[in-house]
Amino acid sequence: MEYILSITGHILKGCGLTLQIYFVTVIGSVPLAILFALGRTSGPKFLDKALGIYAWIFRGTPLLLQLFFFYYGLTIFGISLPPFGAAALTFIINYAAYMMEIFRSGIQSIDKGQYEAARALNMSYWQTMWRIILPQAFKRTLPPSTNEAITLVKDTALVVVIGMGELLRSAKEIFTRDFTITPFVIAAIFYLLLTSVVINVFRTLEKKLEVYD
Amino acid sequence: MAMVKLANIHKYFGDVKAVDGVDLEVTPGEVVSIIGPSGSGKSTLLRCINQLETVNIGRVEIEGQAVVEIDDEGHRTHLDKGKVIAAQKKLGMVFQHFNLFPHKTVLENVIEAPLVVNKENRRSAVARAEKLLERVGLADKHNAYPSQISGGQKQRVAIARALGMEPDILLCDEPTSALDPELVGEVLAVLRDLAHANMTMLVVTHEMAFAREISDRVIFMDQGKVLEDGSPEKIFKQPDHPRIRDFISKMI
Secondary structure (H helix, E strand, O other), X not given: OHHHHHHHHHHHHHHHHHHHHHHHHHHHHHHHHHHHHHXXXXXXXXXXXXXXXXXXXXXXOOHHHHXXXXXXXXHHHOOOOOHHHHHHXXXXXXXXXXXXXXXXXXHHOOOHHHHHHHHHOXXXXXXXXXHHXXXXXXXXXXXXXXXXXXXXXXXXXXXXXXXXXXXXXXHHHHXXXXXXXXXXXXXXXXXXXXXXXXXXXXXXXXXXXXXHO | OOOEEEEEEEEEEOOEEXXXXXXXEEOOOOEEEEEOOOOOOHHHHHHHHOOOOOOOEEEEEEOOEEEEEEOOOOOEOOOOHHHHHHHHOOEEEEOOOOXXXXXXXXXXXXXXXXXXXXXXXXXXXXXXXXHHHHHOOOHHHOOOOHHHOOHHHHHHXXXXXXXXXXXXXXXXXXXXXXXOHHHHHHHHHHHHHHHHOOOEEEEEOOOHHHHHHHOOEEEEEEOOEEEXXXXXXXXXXXXXXXXXXXXXXXXX
C-alpha cells in the first residue's frame, strides 16, 4: 500500500503537467477555432481557402510529427522553443484545426431564418453571430466537441517525445525502475478519472442547454 | 410623405425575374395586402423593402429616406450609412416561419434587439416587452421557450418582437401560411388589432377574407409585376383582369 501511495505521488506530479497542457490547449484553441470558423463561413473566399489548407495540413498529418516540427524542426530556422512552449503551440494549432471544422459545421447548420430575423431587427454581424448564431451552434457542436476533449486528454501523452515528464512518462519511469505494471494501472486510472471529469462536464452542459428544445 | 416608396424595383435570381419593375407607395396608417399566385414575387418584393434581398435595379425609400438606389446600369448611389440604418429601424418584419430565437425565452426574444441594437436599459425594455406580450395575449408565457408554445403563439411572439423595436411600418410575409388552420385566427386577430391601431402594414397573404377585411388597398402580383392595385372591393368584386378573378375564385 505504501508502495502504491508513493508511486501515485510520483505519477501525480506528471499529472500536473498533463493538466497544464490540457488547459492551455483548450483556452488557446477554442477562441482561435471560433474565429477561424467565422472566417470560413463569413470571410472572403481566399480566407476560407487558406483555412481549408490549414485544416488539411493539421488534420492530415500526425500530431506527433507536428510536435517534432515545432520543437526540433523550427531550430533550423533559428527558432528554438522551450518544450512546454512547443507543446502548447502544437496542440493549440492542431486542436484549433479540428475545432474550427466542428464549429464551422455547427454554424452552417443554423437556419437561414435566424440570420434574417436578426437582420430584420437591425442587429449587426457581430451581434448576430455572438448572440444568436454561435450560442445555437455551440449547443449543436457539444457532442463532437466532447470527443475532441477526451482525445486531448490522451494526446497529451505525446509530449514525452520532446522530453517532458507528463503522467504516462512518470509511470514509465517507475516501471523501468521497479519492473512492475502497477504504475501503468495507476496511470490508466488517472486517465479514466480525467476523461470522466471531461465527460461529466460536457454532459452537464448538454443537460443545461436541453431546456430549449 | 409616403411611408414606403418603391420605384422601378427589379430583382433577378439568375435568369428568373422575381420582381420585374414594381412601383409602390404606402401612405401612413395604410394597410396594403399583396396577393397573387405563388412565385409571383410577392415575398421577394417585401424582402426588397428591408434589404433581405438586394435589389438589382430600383430605389427604396422609407419615410423619405432612400435606403437603396441602383440605376438601370447597376450603379449604386452612395447613401449615408447612418441615415440608412435609422430609416431601416422603422421597419419591422414578421416571417412565415416565425424565426424566433430558440435559445431565448419569449421575453428574451422581445427584449433582445432593444437591448443589443438600441442599447435600451433592461428595465424599460422588459416593461415594454411585458406590455407587448400582454397585447398579443401572451402575458403568461414570458419564461417559455419557443419550442414549448404553439405555432400561433410563436407568431404572436414574433409580432411582439417586431413591435419591440417600435417600428412605423410592419412587413408581414405570409404570417399565417405555416400555421394549422385552427391557429390562424389568433394571429389574424393580433394583426387586425394593429391595423385598427393605425399601424402601417404591408401584408403578403393567402388569407383572402382577411385581406379583404383589413386592407385599405390590395395589390395583385403576377410574374413579378403588379397586375392591379386597387381597393379590396375593386380587386375582389370586379377586377380588370380575368386572371385575378380566376385566382380569387380558386382561393375562396
